[in-house]
Amino acid sequence: MAEIVAGIGISHVPALGPAVDAAATGKDTNPLMKAFTDVGSWLSETKPDVLVVIYNDHGASFSFDLVPTFAIGAAESYLPADEGFGRPPLPEYPGDADLSWHIIDSVVPEGFDLTVCQSLDVDHGFSTPMKVLFGTPEAWPVKVIPLAVNVVQQPTPSAQRCYELGRAIGRALRSYPKDVRVAVIGTGGMSHQLQGERAGHINPDFDRRFLSEIANSPESLASLSNPEYINLAGSEGAELVMWLIMRGALDDDVETGLSGYVIPVANTAAGVVAMQNAASVKKADALQTAGR
């Protein structure tokens, strides 16, 4: 049976990749940046086979011709998109179409009407977390399933709807008959605003509340309305609702490990949090004790 081995919330601002590299090579001495690489190492230790990566497209694969509320990749591989700079020199991402279709076949009948994409280029919303978590290997060490969420054109799905979709995805993953280890990555945030006279908005109080509640009081974050998210987190920071899809996929009872928060990375507050189902932690502890 499939096992959900990790849940991660992580920013996807493009400048995060270079900032993490600069910290790793000592060019930047901000000790807070270390949390991002530490979460990457921790994730590798959980030995995931597949990552479900929840992200939003920034005008690379979807324009306003066509805005799917939730779109899932069901391809054997995904290319990094040309966002206006040329296609980035990254390896293509191997997919897991079998698991994609299992999720589709599980959650659509439950009422979550996903748009199914058998071809999808993924942009920095997807690639930045991959680079931060795995560096830039010759080939990615995991398969991926992209899940693109419309957080750009209102009405976007509510935080509550995102949380409920996450719960449905969690049920789908747990019912998958193959023995695969799955990590779920929610990307975006934290507070930032890239438009209007309020551009540059940062709200550390809200970000810290979000980081502290995402593990153990997600319902409180799910109850906020879209205008409240935009008001608190900024017009672009409102993409934080994508972390709730990740959170919903995990069990009710989770344990958080590493987390970090930095202001600024370019024009955003950036954050990361790693969590695991409490049951998995207990199982691992028991195995470790038995092995001693």
Add this chain to the structure above:
Amino acid sequence: MAQETPLSFDQIPGTYVFDGRRSRMGYPLNKMSAALNSPAERQAFQSDPEAFMERFGLTEEQREAVRTRDWLSMIKHGGNIYFAYKIGVMDGLTVQQVLAAMTGTSAEEFKEMMSNGGRQPNG
């Protein structure tokens, strides 16, 4: 007990929430910007921006905003920042330089504001 009125998009200061009204208004501008994902279209824009804007049917206000790189005006006329920024990419601008121009500050001032913790809520 008085019921609190729910917050609406138009009550958020300094923010042009990208909703149906703006997406309809901005459709030609954003469609033009989306075309800039293609290298051939980037070249077409650079060699004849007026013809390029004509092809996508931008309104005169949108054309003027693009000509003068008036980023706030693009936003007010339905531009979405992720799309509008593709024009900035061709000018060699960072997002931060675009945001500085949008808010009428120098790039240095904007950078300093971000380094000092950004624009604080209600600030």
